[in-house]
Amino acid sequence: MSLGRQLKNPAGPIRPARPRLGPRTAYLVQRILMPSPFYRWLGARIESSPRVRRLFTGTEKKIKEEIFGCRMCGQCALPATGYACPMSCPKELRNGPCGGVGADGSCEVHPEMRCVWVQAYERAASQGRAGDLARLQRPIDHRLWGQSSWVNYWQGRDENLWTDDDGLATPAALHLPATLKGPATRQAPQDPQDRQGPADRPGQRKQGPAGQQTRDGMRVRAGRK
DSSP states (O other), X not given: OOHHHHTSSTTSOOOOOOOSSOHHHHHHHHHHTSXXXXXXXXXXXXXXXXXXXXXXXXXXXXXXXHHHOOOOOSSOOGGGTTTOOGGGXXXXXXXXXXXXXXXXXXXXXXXXXXXXXHHHHHHHHHTTOGGGGGXXXXXXXXXXXXXXXXXXXXXXXXXXSBOSSOSOSSOOOOOOOGGGOOOOOOOOOOOGGGGSOGGGSTTOOEEOGGGEEEETTEEEEOOOO
16 A cells, blocks of 8 residues: 555554655655745745645655655654654654654554664665754644645744754743733842752751750750641
8 A cells, every 4th residue: 555545544543654765865855855946936936826835735644654654744843753654653752762662663652664764864864864863853833734844944944843952952942922921030040058968058957866956066956736
């Protein structure tokens, strides 16, 4: 059964897709389709006509369904995942693999099939691109489902789909709607004593033996309230 037929119904069960295009060829196509003044012009012309946009998007969907098992999320992660589509993961993990991958690389949900993220690593590593798998994939905008990711790519709308590294060194800025933004607040400087443990602070009572407490080396009988 073709990948397109397996994924005809977006609401149906998702099965890991095995790319039909080799990684070397896929990365070559990537270089050919990189954004340029021509592709930006072409994307603008496609979007200017609803009829042409539907035709182009439908053609892209059919091609990418058959080759990559594409589900038309509109924010293509293929260039950073060895051209193995993470949206064909039954869990739709943009950052994988999950903890249920078999020792043989099989999918947890469909053990008879190979994990999408294992395929992604193997394909990227074969072209010296294993480092791409260390990038952090940001959450997708679900309002873009069904749109042409090629047009979005050419128009520069998906430049922040992933980080340049694992994204852990510098936390991403939190973007809030204007209605949720309040006055800026500054955190008060921390008292050096606050960084000390309770037992290290001057004058701090310490629990001693036999129900007694000590203060700076002096024993004080514990009273009851």
